[in-house]
Amino acid sequence: GENVEQHPSTLSVQEGDSAVIKCTYSDSASNYFPWYKQELGKRPQLIIDIRSNVGEKKDQRIAVTLNKTAKHFSLHITETQPEDSAVYFCAASNSDYKLSFGAGTTVTVRA
């Protein structure tokens, strides 16, 4: 099955700086890569996703890049704000419609 590894497990950044979270996956057939944000006590919410036919996708301050050859993808958050503090999960899925999740990254934005 698919194995997704996520780094770092914790990340502390100064407000206004950028944050980068990296994930690797094992199944070369995976073709869908979503990122979820989970605030304390809340459900995971989809913030951005990328499919295997593109290399980069942006939505305001967040962007995701995908390197299919190396089997890794990354989340970039620019101009971080206190409300970006949360746990972020990457995931990967192939055509079997099951998502395999990374272990999560706890992001803390320092004011």
Add this chain to the structure above:
Amino acid sequence: DADVTQTPRNRITKTGKRIMLECSQTKGHDRMYWYRQDPGLGLRLIYYSFDVKDINKGEISDGYSVSRQAQAKFSLSLESAIPNQTALYFCATRDSTNNEQFFGPGTRLTVL
């Protein structure tokens, strides 16, 4: 708004008890999933269903069972709860047109 809901939101039970967690959705999605979340382990798939009466095991199905009697409902049962099943449980649905997955609010289960 179409949503995914879970009941109960919190439950404390004792070892050996039978527990059922309920999930309902108004999104009209065929695909439904049950996950458990433990600190540092992310979300692990317990069971999933692509249609009524369709049941598939996930990576950690031992000790759990599910039932999908209607498109909108997917229930998770612990036949004889044990302390290491203490966790946060999430139900999710998936949109088959774009693969987006939506989570319920979660059920915090404590087994004493």
